[in-house]
Amino acid sequence: MTSTRDDSPQLTDIDLRRKLLAGGTAALALTMVGGRAASAAGLSSDELDLLKFAQGLELALHDLYDEALQIDNNSAAWTAMANSHESFAQAIAGLAGLSANERNDELFSNYRVAIRGEDRVKVAYDLESAAAATHIDLIGKLSDAGAAEVIASIAAAESRHCVVLADVLGKGNDLGLTLTNSAQPIEA
Amino acid sequence: MTTHTPAQNSGFDRRTLLRRGGLTLGLGAFLSACAADFGGDTAPGRVGLVESETMLPEGTVNDVVYLRTMQSLEHSVVELLSVLIAGGHFTAAQQSYIDRFIADHVAASEALGQHISEAGGEPYACENTWVRSRFIDPVLAAVASSDDASRDARSSAHAFETMLAHSYQHLVGIASAPAIRHGLMSLGASAARRSALLAAQSSASEFGYFGPEINGEAVETDAEGFPIGYALPAVFGQVGQIPLVVGAVDDEGARYSTSLQTPAENTFVYEYMSC
Numbered sequence: 001m002t003s004t005r006d007d008s009p010q011l012t013d014i015d016l017r018r019k020l021l022a023g024g025t026a027a028l029a030l031t032m033v034g035g036r037a038a039s040a041a042g043l044s045s046d047e048l049d050l051l052k053f054a055q056g057l058e059l060a061l062h063d064l065y066d067e068a069l070q071i072d073n074n075s076a077a078w079t080a081m082a083n084s085h086e087s088f089a090q091a092i093a094g095l096a097g098l099s100a101n102e103r104n105d106e107l108f109s110n111y112r113v114a115i116r117g118e119d120r121v122k123v124a125y126d127l128e129s130a131a132a133a134t135h136i137d138l139i140g141k142l143s144d145a146g147a148a149e150v151i152a153s154i155a156a157a158e159s160r161h162c163v164v165l166a167d168v169l170g171k172g173n174d175l176g177l178t179l180t181n182s183a184q185p186i187e188a
Numbered sequence: 189m190t191t192h193t194p195a196q197n198s199g200f201d202r203r204t205l206l207r208r209g210g211l212t213l214g215l216g217a218f219l220s221a222c223a224a225d226f227g228g229d230t231a232p233g234r235v236g237l238v239e240s241e242t243m244l245p246e247g248t249v250n251d252v253v254y255l256r257t258m259q260s261l262e263h264s265v266v267e268l269l270s271v272l273i274a275g276g277h278f279t280a281a282q283q284s285y286i287d288r289f290i291a292d293h294v295a296a297s298e299a300l301g302q303h304i305s306e307a308g309g310e311p312y313a314c315e316n317t318w319v320r321s322r323f324i325d326p327v328l329a330a331v332a333s334s335d336d337a338s339r340d341a342r343s344s345a346h347a348f349e350t351m352l353a354h355s356y357q358h359l360v361g362i363a364s365a366p367a368i369r370h371g372l373m374s375l376g377a378s379a380a381r382r383s384a385l386l387a388a389q390s391s392a393s394e395f396g397y398f399g400p401e402i403n404g405e406a407v408e409t410d411a412e413g414f415p416i417g418y419a420l421p422a423v424f425g426q427v428g429q430i431p432l433v434v435g436a437v438d439d440e441g442a443r444y445s446t447s448l449q450t451p452a453e454n455t456f457v458y459e460y461m462s463c
Contacts, residue, residue: 132377139369140370141366145362149357153357154424155376156376157423157425159380160419160425167397172385173285175288179382
């Protein structure tokens with residue numbers, strides 16, 4: 001079994017097996033978020049714009065992890081992250097009635113080189129922190145409780161991603177890194 | 189020769205008694221129905237000096253109640269961790285982040301108190317009595333008599349931190365004001381990080397970071413039947429029950445087990461409640 005405590009973004013065999021199956025269960029996972037039926041109905045145009053921005057962020061993260069996968073072929077960590085963010089984008093699509101096909105190109109361009117570089121795990125940590133902060137900020141701007149509920153479930157998962165990435169970095173005992181999100185929300 | 193003598197009619201045999209009794213009751217009912225209302229108390233009479241029943245205050249569930257409930261749960265977790273620390277159940281390495289957790293919970297309580305005041309409510313800076321009696325006391329009792337108190341202290345801390353994370357996320361979906369939802373999830377994200385850290389520290393090297401629910405697989409336990417904590421138990425943040433197994437094996441071969449839950453009507457700290 002591969003160690004989970006080294007500097008490599010490789011995860012355990014169990015993780016790899018699970019992540020290879022993860023893509024097909026995104027819809028199921030969304031149904032586990034909660035019983036509230038959220039839809040585009042009742043969302044203002046401002047709220048739809050905010051959700052579209054959040055969706056673009058998720059799609060950019062998915063594509064950035066695909067870039068990392070080109071460096072670390074078959075990395076379970078990057079596969080896991082890429083699949084998760086694709087699921088998040090799809091969840092927002094279902095919530096807002098938006099097609100999940102328009103990534104945030106500015107974000108993707110800004111981080112494309114970095115996510116292929118040597119510090120890519122730390123870059124991923126920073127991206128996850130920023131994404132979680134962005135979604136928490138978004139919750140305060142959404143009037144629809146169902147939309148807030150879905151975004152909260154994404155923010156919770158991304159907060160956990162940060163801890164996993166910190167641990168993969170070998171800094172699982174750095175409480176400033178694992179427990180504190182010092183990132184600022186990405187501005188729309 | 190004998191002569192048959194007819195029985196004397198007493199004038200009050202059983203049949204007559206029933207007939208006259210029914211007639212009397214029917215007449216009484218008729219007269220009662222026709223009687224004038226003379227007023228007075230119509231409630232059933234009471235015998236003895238016992239106080240009459242005390243009705244519970246009407247508890248309205250609103251955003252202030254959600255905030256007060258989470259403030260009480262923060263204090264509940266502080267109480268739990270403090271007792272576990274006092275029992276010497278954490279290793280030195282664990283102690284460093286458990287101390288940080290307690291500081292985070294105290295800060296969270298202060299932040300919630302501020303949100304409550306801003307929303308026009310009264311802060312509730314003390315533990316949740318229902319959670320204390322239903323969960324914390326039994327868990328502490330089981331840990332105290334455990335065959336591996338260190339293992340159980342770690343499991344308990346993880347379960348209660350996860351409960352906080354689930355609770356904050358759950359309440360975001362039912363709170364009314366966006367600003368309050370934002371405040372709840374800011375604290376919920378921190379709780380999720382604490383939960384993930386404990387899981388990563390205790391089980392990632394053996395079981396990995398990702399839970400089976402990510403792929404719709406059944407929840408697993410370890411070889412001894414303990415629930416496995418994962419840093420990332422599912423693709424999305426969860427709001428379900430958190431299983432916790434602690435304590436020594438009893439005479440029936442089982443350990444104490446419970447399921448922590450997100451707050452509901454029986455856990456809420458209503459506005460009429462005070463510390």
